[in-house]
Amino acid sequence: MWDERYAGEDYLFGTEPNAFLKAQAHRLRPGQRALAVADGEGRNGVWMAEQGLDVVSMDSSAVGLAKARKLAAARGVELTFVQGDLESWAWEESAFDVVAVIFIQFAPPALRARCFEGFKRTLKPGGLLLMTGYGPKQLEYRTGGPSELEKLYTRELLEESFADMDILLLDEHESWMAEGTRHAGMSALIDLVARKRG
Template sequence: MDPATRDFWDARYAAAEGYLFGEAPNAFLAAQAARLQPGLTALAVADGDGRNGVWLAQQGLSVTTTDVSPRAVDKARALAARRGVALDARVADLATWTWPEAAFDVVVAIFIQFAPPPARDLMFRRMAAALKPGGLLILQGYRPEQLAYGTGGPGQVENLYTEALLRSAFADLEILHLASHDSDLDEGAAHRGRSALIDLVARRP
């Protein structure tokens, strides 16, 4: 694990009052509840301090959640304990983590735009490979127009998503939903205000 990356995210989670991105799930993820069923297995990629992984567990899914920050993972475990759900929360550097293959019914990736293009492309391939046949990928991120809003996300345009980029990256999956929109976020201190968003739901054949 890159110590500088770990220390950067540890410091961000330590400085936050409460939970950096709030305790409620991402709104787009919560809107996909009808696609989820109790008993499914799920992977929450780079889930920070656990809001999305814990919500998935509350829906009855068996959830593995990862983050590079030990402090964030500790907070995720604490949130799960308060909500009375089980959560397999792991400290993981996604560049070196041994990703399970064909292991999950659902892979959730919400605002994971910390990776530059080469690392992102590899991560996207591993996310798709982690899905079981018929498994769902649920992803939300920022578009390049987000730089003008400045209400969250990375400052590097190359880390942001377009519809063409996602269609190409997940060309082997069946696209069920792909939409660009500008909407208001209220997700803790880090994601708040008008935002340029892109949503994806895709299924592994």
């Protein structure tokens, strides 16, 4: 599915980083090791590399990764690109200072729960989880994201799922998005910044 979606010349979600991720630049430090989860065509991983981070950009789509490599070359940065599926991804323990999770809401609840545990596992103590996604009201806007309610995030879901972390930011808001052709228009969003304890 994603190979087909990424097949065109254009970048489906644009080439600029997600607005939430960009707003967290003050939390990032050159030399930190970062994982960009399901990074697609690479816009977020490439941006983190531009901030001086050592980035692993993972995605299941070979087509998306090829476009990500092209974007990285155009921007003059180097990343490690890895093709992998969230179903079988091995979450290396305490491996990353930053895990960026930008709109990966295609996972059904059982897989999502395993991924959430994986994010926590792969962060180093003191590491940051930067995550954004759509809330339930997004079903009214229909400007991106899944059409199934069970795949959307709520404050309660995130508070419960990351109760063992220090939540630094948890913000529900409605904002205008202009990220390529797939994320365009007023959107119901929820942002999370959480730090792993220890």
